[in-house]
Amino acid sequence: MMKPKRTDSVGFAQVLRSEWTTFCQARGSLIAMVVAALVTVLLGLAATGLMHCEGPNGSACPPVPIGPGGEAVRDKFYFVHQPLAGDGSMTVRVTSLSGLITYPPPNHDQIVPGVVPWAKAGIMIKENMKQGSAYAAMMITGSHGTRMQYNFTQDTAGSPGGVSAQSPRWLRLTRSGDILTGYESTDGTRWTQIGTAHLVGLPATVQIGLFVTSPGDVTVQEHASRLTQATATFDHVSLHGNRWTGTSVGSLQDKSAPSVGNLINGVPALSIGSFNRSGDTFTVTGSGDVAPGTEEGWTTERFLIGTVFGLIVVIIVAVFFSTSGRLPGRIYASEQANPKPGRVLVAKAIVISLVTFTIQLVAAAITVQLGKHIMLSNGKTVQPVAPLIELRVVVGTAALVGVVAVFALALGALFQRRVVAVIVGFILAVLSFILANLAPLAVSQWLLRLTPAAGFAIQQSIPEYPQVIGLYTPPAGYYPLAPWAGFSVLCGYTALALGLAVFQLHRRGT
Incomplete structure (x- = not known):
């Protein structure tokens, strides 16, 4: 069957x-x-026990700055600023951008001249002096040309190239309510708009001025980041008066006078930041970064x-x-x-x-x-x-x-x-x-x-982030x-x- x-x-x-x-x-x-x-x-x-962090003098870890979008950010730079009430504009000419980098291992105590690719110098409008507060900036960088950046994560590229006395860069940043617009020019006459930023809730009075910052020189092969600083020279500053204040944002101390620091092998050591004014010319030195926090x-x-x-x-x-x-x-x-x-x-x-x-x-x-x-x-x-x-x-x-x-x-x-x-x-x-x-x-x-x-x-x-080397x-x-x-x-x-x-x-x- x-x-x-x-x-x-x-x-x-x-x-x-x-x-x-x-x-x-x-x-x-x-x-x-x-x-x-x-x-x-x-x-x-x-x-969690593997995480070790200690602040100054054995204190607890310093808090991580938080940006307008709730993300971790880096907000450390030197700012030569004054109040701006209501709408306004600032124009400058940048004639130089130089820097210093700590020497590669094993000679960490040596410092050599050099500008890292994302060193930044330019104009900034910032909500207040608190780390992580809203901002917009028009800048020239070490190797990435002109940029307009705002609120740490936003980045718009301008024209490529560097800056020198023979090829200066003109920068302009304007405010109209909550709208901030960045421009660049090669001659101070013909202007090109780079980008705009809509900073909702920007107060009536903000801080405006010149800023310089220089992030660490990261080497993936050595898993190390070397300290750096940058120095920029500005002239043809459209804002006048004697209300300028120099502030090292994000540092434990502020300075409004030049700081040369100690000499190492005849080279000025890295400083927190400083500025020097001679007539219409400003020389500003800074270190740190204004960018998203990645580490x-x-x-x-x-x-x-x-x-x-x-x-x-x-x-x-x-x-x-x-x-x-x-x-x-x-x-x-x-x-x-x-x-x-x-x-x-x-x-x-x-x-x-x-x-x-x-x-x-x-x-x-x-x-x-x-x-x-x-x-x-x-x-x-x-x-x-x-x-x-x-x-x-x-x-x-x-x-x-x-x-x-x-x-x-x-x-x-x-x-x-x-x-x-x-x-x-x-x-x-x-x-x-x-x-x-x-x-x-x-x-x-x-x-x-x-x-x-x-x-x-x-x-x-x-x-x-493409604008952060890490x-x-x-x-x-x-x-x-x-x-x-x-x-x-x-x-x-x-x-x-x-x-x-x-x-x-x-x-x-x-």
Whole structure:
């Protein structure tokens, strides 16, 4: 007698409920998922002890300035200013921009002439003298030509080239209500508009004047930033009078008189800042930066450092779940009513992703909020980020772990050997990320582009700004792909692995 042919009479909802029951009744799997979450929490909180910061005279860490958009900023420069009541304008001519840089290691005590690419000199209108307050500036830079920048993150390029006595640069900044407009000229007669800034809520009286700043000279190979300063010469200043005040914004002391400093090898040492006026000519020296903050304090994703180790547990659980059998007789009415193997695998993927995402979401939220509370209570610095960015990091981390769980599940179905699937999943998702943080920059960049470890980009909380030279490396929390682009690479690997696994199961007929 011929054996009846098996039919796929089981609905997907029944299959999903069956796999949910299977997972929930596997107490070992549930315990392992909780352990993975605890690893995320405990290692993240333990990492807060690695943050060391001490202010002057042993005081607590100085607070990170916060810009108008709620982001961390750098707001340190020398400002020669006076009040501006209502609308107005300022025009200057810049005839020189020079600088000093600390000598490369190991001779840190030596100073050599040089201007870093993002040294800035020009005109600024600033809401007040508080760090992080709104501003707009028209400037000439060390190597990036003229720019109009405002509120730290906004940057508009003007014409390229430098400045010298033979090729001076004319700059103009005007205010009309909340609208500030920047212009440049090569002769003081023909003007080109560079950009505009709408600073909502700008008070009636603001500060206007000349500013100079010079950020650190960053060398990625040495993972170091050398101190620098810049000096600019201005003349043809359209604002007159003796109300000029020199202020070193962001420094512990202000100076309104020239400061030459000590001589090192016959070169003036770096100073906080100064200005000297001779008739219509101003010589201003400054150091620091007016830009987005990229390295100030402990970033949000660093609280989630335990995620990568919790992934190891998740990969093991997912692989074992992929090869677990159905509970006989629990949902299906007969041996002839068996679901297609592809349906079973997809149902397993939904179950493992939902369980993992939910547990890790709770773990990530607890870790970030509790970690911030601990660090701030101990006087340590936490990098402020906008609420939506913090939400993306927390939810994205949970999604990252959930997708890796599905990836490991698909590998288990593909290889049908648990040990092989666990090893492959570990190498591609975990080891690649670890190596990217240890390997040379060129190698790590490719690892984080071409492997599933690219998904960790979803945790990046501070963007890479073109107008800020920094240590944009994986250990510092920066990735070669944008957050969602990197996450898409991981999703692509997962979709491919799951599709191949379903295809292979159909071919096997199991």
